[in-house]
Amino acid sequence: MSATATSILNLPDQATATIPKKNFITAEDGLLSWLLTGDHKRIAMLYIISITFFFFIGGAFAGLIRLELLTPQPDLVASDTYNKLFTMHGIIMVFLFLVPSVPATLGNFLIPIMLGARDLAFPKINLLSWYLYVIGGTLTLTALMLGGVDTGWTFTTPLSTHYLNTHVVTTAMAIFVAGFSSIFTGLNFIVTIHRMRCPGMTWFRMPLFVWAHYAASVLMVLGTPVLAIAIVLVALERLVGIGVFDPTKGGDPLLFQHLFWFYSHPAVYIMILPGMGVISEVISTFSRKRVFGYTAVAFSSVAIALFGFFVWEHHMFIMGVSNYSALVFSLLTMLVAVPSAIKIFNWAFTLQKGSITFETPMLYAFGFMGLFTIGGLTGVFLGSLGMDIQLTETYFIVAHFHFVMVGGMLMAFLSGVHFWWPKMTGRMYPESLSKLAAVVTFIGFNLTFLPQFILGYLGMPRRYHAYPPEFQVLNVLSTAGATVLGVGYLLPVLYLAWSLKYGPVAGDNPWQATGLEWQIQSPPLTENFPEIPIMDHEAYDYEWLEHKTAHEVKAVG
Amino acid sequence: MGISPVIWQFLVKWLTASALFPREGSTIAPWMDELYFFLLAMTVVGLVLVGAILFTFSVRYRKSVHPVATQIEGSTLLEATWTIIPLAIFLITFVWGAVLYFRIYNPPVNSMNIYIVGKQWMWKAEHPGGQHEINALHVPVGQNIQLTMISQDVFHSFSIPEFRIKREVIPGRYSTVWFNATTPGEYHLFCTQYCGTNHSAMIGTITAMSPADYKKWTEDSTSGMSLAQNGERLFASMGCNACHSGTAAARGPSLAGVYGSKLTLTNGSQVLVNDAYLRDAILNPSQHVTSGYAPIMPTYQGQISEDGLIDLVEYLKGLNTNYRVQQTLTTSQSDQTAPTTPGVVKP
Amino acid sequence: MDSAIETTHSEHDAAEHEHVFVPQHRHHFETEEQQREAGSFGMWLFLLTEIMFFGGMFFAYLLFRNWYYDAFVAASNTLNIGMGAANTAILITSGFFMALAVWAAEVRKKNLLVIFLVLTTVFGCAFLGVKYFEYKEKFELHHVPGASFDVSQFVNPPIDAKTGKPVGKPLAPDVVQHTQIFFFLYFAMTGMHALHMIIGIGILFWLLLRAQRGEFSVGYVAPIENFGLYWHFVDIVWIFLFPLLYLINRHPLAH
């Protein structure tokens, strides 16, 4: 036992420990065995590789954007190129990274195991959704190779339908296909959660990670098709030349906005909810305590999913919508902020009377809590009608959603990847290096995006290639922060890759966590459980774990 | 080791010229800033609260001090607390924000009206006196100014951060915003809605000047014709006066004094005649036939620019009597024929 | 750790197969019942996405019909109610045979199943055939949105041979362009519907092949049942499209 007073990390004796010979990675050999697999764990691995690839492409675009904004003059790239950069950054990051990030990787890997099932309900559909993702990604890259697209990821009509001659239709197809990938993932999760729970796994014994994914999946299934039809209508309008979004022919561009944001607002909850699920697991494990107010956290996920469908018009407050309906949507926006506050406080109080250690996943989780608090509260600025007038379409909104999406989601993603890395690969990552990466990421992130709040209130518009010189100091700070942030994101890739071969053997349950996934071997067998388990305790029941461990020691002794 | 004086000078200049907080240039700005500071305080308090809780618990219950965790289920009282208190704060924010929104988007009745036309990638401002400006707007301080804005192509957004106003400029529809500048000076004008290649070049300067200076400026930059005069000329050249002549035998309704009145249409509905209605009635006349008249007016879609429409609207706003209409009609009939009804509109 | 579980592993594989009732039973489901219910629940969730997909277009139709009532009335009245009604009946019949096919599979009657699936396919194709003639007529009248769209029929409505009066009220030139929005939505909605039918017929052929091999007459009915859900959903979309596009504008309000 290597657990000390400052760590719960409990690795087996490295001299004798080995990775189990039989596991899902060694089960079959050859590329085809991966490309045609039905195993949710292998598909999760495929996803991890592909979303990391797209993350770094999107990140490279972000780097170029920040580099251009180092000086007020439009000097690094041409305006067209700049517009393509931020469009591609947005499309890749939103549709090819953030939406599938936690659900398709960690969710895919863990949900069946957490429920005590052998696989997702529809393994072939799961594989199909990865292929759809790859096709969507390839189409995006095709559009990029052919010369890019400069609509902005929001595809504002009539700009995208009648005033641009870039590859809008190709990109629209890419998003359509990637959208179906996300629909199938969500569908698979919902069916699995309803139908595949092991005996004794009641709804209120499920880990909060599963609850969060359930809520996110409902949003994926119900929201994404509306985006699909909006994007199809845009493509048709470009092909036919007439359509329902063209004001000169009697169409209404705001209709597009309504349909687009009907999905794209819930989409931000699709992105953040799974991250919240990760945080629940991590905070509980590293404070050795049941999550404070389990039911409140579970229901707040469901509440976010439900209210999430009633607030989309807050993206259009200044776009000429009816002021009366703006009132209604603003009020509902205030309501959707409450469940997030509930979650934050419940996580904070989970620490109370715990026995807290500060391993890397926990550091990322702390980072998440701080940054998400800022991101969430600045969201209230934007939901407030009057304030929205000054702040929308400026760098304030850029900073706000990066705080939620990058500060929140990416922190949660990295937290989860570190947390479950020993389970997925059987090997530990290097602890001190990863702590350094967590700290670097946190500092870099704040340096990048805090100045943008100030810039936003000053009025610097988003998507600007050139800007007045008095904004330069803050932009330089932001670019400097982005450099640090870039290092913070490169580090994990390097040391995680290193750990695949050289990391210490992790054993079954290095964190002494309670989840079902920690009670099986790492990496797991293809069928997860030799026998379907029986859930006879609540989630996060550390007393049960203690009892079980003591029993095992006795049995072995 | 000393720093090079050139670099030092550059740094000082760079830092002193940089801004951290926008100037308050209009009467709306202080209202907006009050709400902003309230929200900022809320964020800081929230962040400090969460930070303090995390920090305290992390120190007190770290493993070396507190090796065995005590299991706690939860607390309904605490849950209620952190549901109700944030909700209350958010609701205050909602009401406050809503009040501000209605202030900014409800122009006072006695405002001076300036028209803005947005197009890729420039702003065109049209003063009632006929002064046209590109990417610039001169306004007097201390006067309520209403902007009536429209876009010729895509969505744009008219933003003056130092006045704390912003409004989307929409194709095919007037949108309005108003302000009352307090301090003379120059302010940034931005297009904040992404509108294509040169989006970031669609900027301009707002010059707020004292009323006397403004008067001088209007006299210096007059083009000789006011918007209404341009409109009157259009009214005659497009043949509007042939039907809207105000005589008993006229085929169209008299337009004198029509602005601001309530009209009854053929379908029985009542409408208030405002800028948007007039514009719409010129482009889609068959949808706006005044009760008692035949739907014979041709459409002017595609035959008149947004600027022309603004001229016409401005002309009709000030039209109190049909005397000049009839005078123009009699003098122009000899040499000018009204355009015939356009036939089938082929796309 | 977990050694007790590990040892049972190899026996487990053998044990699992004892409970497999049909070869189509997948290893990760514990029972066939669970698999069947998971399948149909999954199909229903997919249909939810379809509801929302068509929902966007239904909303667009609702909105523009209110805005451009006259143009929608005129354009809608050029559609052929006879063909629309016939198509409705054809599609309902196709759906009826699909429902019977599900029954035939449930009671394990292979020949009946194949016959019903063939009938379903035949009526599905008949629907598309009628649709083809409708589209062709629109094409000839230049009612397909795009560069060759022609509004003359709405500006000067043709004289009805029987009554000797124009078939509809002529539209003013400023609203006549809005007929194009109607036809855009008409083609988008019926086109999407037809696309779903074509995909469905493709799957039907595949199911037919498998039914012919007797795969669905041994108690394994899930694919037939789930496809039935899809096919009936396509029916329902048409059940709403028919009145919305063809019927509700026949007697325009004289506002």
Added chain:
Amino acid sequence: MAHEPQHAEQHFHDPANIVNPEHAEHHIVSPLEYSFVFGTLLLCTVLTVFAATLDLGVFNPVIALAIASFKGVIVILFFMHVKYQSNLIKMTVGAGFFTFLVLITMTLSDYMSRAWGLW
């Protein structure tokens, strides 16, 4: 471990979640029932076409949509077996139409109230 789906007297092992409201027995609808539904659907089609020939003013669309909804409901209930399905499926169907309703009403709340004021 028991793998057989013993429907009764099992409390813990419940592989298909049989004792919960998400489950329903597999019900086979008889061809006769299908025929009745089919007949009703055809009848309704005739009825709706007939109703379209009458001038009922504002009630024309109302009646057409009411008949369509009725047809839709019986297709869902009988052809799609929802009547014999678990509460889970019933709720799922309900959720779909509910979200569609949210899309329509919330969006219409904008379009309808735009003309109320001066903005």
